[in-house]
Each structure stands twice: as structure tokens, then as C-alpha cells.
Amino acid sequence: MxxxxxxxxxxxxxxxxxxxxxxxxxxxxxxxxxxxxxxxxxxxxxxxxxxxxxxxxxxxxxxxxxxxxxxxxxxxxxxxxxxxxxxxxxxxxxxxxxxxxxxxxxxxxxxxxxxxxxxxxxxxxxxxxxxxxxxxxxxxxxxxxxxxxxPLPIVIFRDYSKQMANALAVNTDLEEKAPFTRRQVLRVDDCDIYVYDIKKPMQPATIAYFEKKYPAAICL
CATH class of the missing domain: 3.30.1330.90 (D-3-phosphoglycerate dehydrogenase; domain 3)
Incomplete structure (x- = not known):
């Protein structure tokens, strides 16, 4: 790559x-x-x-x-x-x-x-x-x-509620604070999984913000 x-x-x-x-x-x-x-x-x-x-x-x-x-x-x-x-x-x-x-x-x-x-x-x-x-x-x-x-960073968000509003909120926050180049959506029985390839390195404060606001988010 x-x-x-x-x-x-x-x-x-x-x-x-x-x-x-x-x-x-x-x-x-x-x-x-x-x-x-x-x-x-x-x-x-x-x-x-x-x-x-x-x-x-x-x-x-x-x-x-x-x-x-x-x-x-x-x-x-x-x-x-x-x-x-x-x-x-x-x-x-x-x-x-x-x-x-x-x-x-x-x-x-x-x-x-x-x-x-x-x-x-x-x-x-x-x-x-x-x-x-x-x-x-x-x-x-x-x-x-x-x-x-x-390449990192990658953000993975598992939405167990399967409510579109949650995914939209994550999308909006990422677009403002950590723009992504690609998004994947995987729909499985118990949750929807959103995978974001982030354009630039995320600052520690940004990672802390996402992990606090979205406990189901994993920032790699």
C-alpha cells in the first residue's frame, strides 16, 4: 500500500x-x-x-x-x-x-x-x-x-440498538473531528458494525471524546 x-x-x-x-x-x-x-x-x-x-x-x-x-x-x-x-x-x-x-x-x-x-x-x-x-x-x-x-487510524462502532440515529451521530462527529476516507457497514444478527478508515492521525483528546461519548466505539 x-x-x-x-x-x-x-x-x-x-x-x-x-x-x-x-x-x-x-x-x-x-x-x-x-x-x-x-x-x-x-x-x-x-x-x-x-x-x-x-x-x-x-x-x-x-x-x-x-x-x-x-x-x-x-x-x-x-x-x-x-x-x-x-x-x-x-x-x-x-x-x-x-x-x-x-x-x-x-x-x-x-x-x-x-x-x-x-x-x-x-x-x-x-x-x-x-x-x-x-x-x-x-x-x-x-x-x-x-x-x-x-493504515491506521480505524474506528469501529458496534450499534446494538440498530437505530440509524446512532450511526448518523457517529458519522457527523467523525466528519467534524476525524474525517474518514471510507465507511463499511456490516449487518449481523445482534448489531450493526460500522468501520471507518480515518484520513489523518487522531489526537488523544479526540480519541477520548469518541470513546467517552460512544462506549461501543473502538478507536485504533
Whole structure:
């Protein structure tokens, strides 16, 4: 995908615990997205690596980076290297699998996280494209498949009331505060799911506004 870097600083990479912006900082961000989609630290996670991730994850710290993101740590958190131990101490069943063959989302730095809880099943397919920048190319929420454009930010709104007024309110707020380039609507038995690909990075205050006003919204 093209034009996914917003500035030269994206290519340089973020402030982080190393060694690699793509294999470490990017992996933390994939884990953080997974945490947000699950709604909490998931009790059981299987991480499937493809391509370069499968070949170099141990040496580049990808395992502890994914674990750190799942725990909600930021890329520059000093606890990142200790994340697998912290996860085990919290009773999280975390496993890593090296897959052969091409990535299902067609990128060499691919991690697919399968998370399960008592009543929740979430799968996230993400890739790290360099400089700590990630794309989320596939999501499954309790069996509902979502295919975002890839680059973040993404906003997902689950409307369990199925009232059009709620969707219109979200649309209006996004158009004013975080314009989107694409909207998908998925209608399932218990809710309508709206997926928005946002044009520019969202400010923390904007994310806080949406998550407070719309508790069913997930800002990635």
C-alpha cells in the first residue's frame, strides 16, 4: 500500500525500546490494537508469525513486543523486554507459532493474533511496514470478518440498538473531528458494525471524546 507515511519522522521511527522499529515497536503496536479490540488483556493468545517475523522474531524482540502490546504497554515502556514474564505472572496463556509459506495478508512482517476468552473470540491480522508504522488488514470479532483498508487510524462502532440515529451521530462527529476516507457497514444478527478508515492521525483528546461519548466505539 502507498502513502502510508505521514512525515519523514514516521520513516525514522518512534521513541521505543529496541532493537528494531519494524520488528519491535511495530509489534508492540499490533499487540496494543489486539488489546483494544478484545477490550481487555486476553487470557489466551496464539500468535502466528509469517515471513521475516517467523524467521527473526527471537533475535529482534518481537515476542516480548507483542506481549507488551497485549498488556497495554507503549513502545517506550521500560517493561517491554520483561513482558512475556509479566504475562505469565498474570496467568496469560501466550504461544508463538512460526508459520511457513506466504502471509495471508501479503506482507513479510505479519503477525496474526488469535485471542479467546470465556465468551469472546477475536483475531487480528497486522503487519509492520517499517518505522514503527503498522497496518491492520483483517479483523474477526466473534466470527464477523472485517477488512479495513490497512493504515491506521480505524474506528469501529458496534450499534446494538440498530437505530440509524446512532450511526448518523457517529458519522457527523467523525466528519467534524476525524474525517474518514471510507465507511463499511456490516449487518449481523445482534448489531450493526460500522468501520471507518480515518484520513489523518487522531489526537488523544479526540480519541477520548469518541470513546467517552460512544462506549461501543473502538478507536485504533
Amino acid at each position: 502507498k502513502n502510508n507515511y505521514k512525515s519523514v519522522f514516521d520513516i525514522i521511527g518512534p521513541v521505543m525500546i529496541g532493537p528494531s522499529s519494524s520488528h519491535t515497536a511495530g509489534a508492540v503496536k499490533i499487540g496494543r490494537v489486539a488489546n483494544k479490540l478484545f477490550g481487555m488483556v486476553p487470557p489466551k493468545v496464539t500468535v502466528h508469525y509469517y515471513g521475516s517475523f517467523a524467521q527473526t522474531h527471537r533475535g529482534h524482540g518481537t515476542d516480548y513486543a507483542i506481549a507488551a502490546g497485549l498488556l497495554g504497554f507503549s513502545p517506550d515502556d521500560s517493561r517491554v523486554p520483561s513482558a512475556p514474564m509479566i504475562a505469565r505472572q498474570r496467568g496469560i496463556d501466550l504461544r508463538f507459532v512460526e508459520e511457513e509459506g506466504e502471509s495471508p495478508i501479503h506482507h513479510p512482517n505479519t503477525a496474526i493474533l488469535q485471542m479467546t476468552g470465556d465468551k469472546t473470540r477475536v483475531t487480528v491480522a497486522g503487519c509492520s511496514i517499517g518505522g514503527g508504522i503498522i497496518e491492520i488488514r483483517a479483523i474477526s470479532l466473534d466470527g464477523v470478518d472485517i477488512l479495513p483498508a490497512g
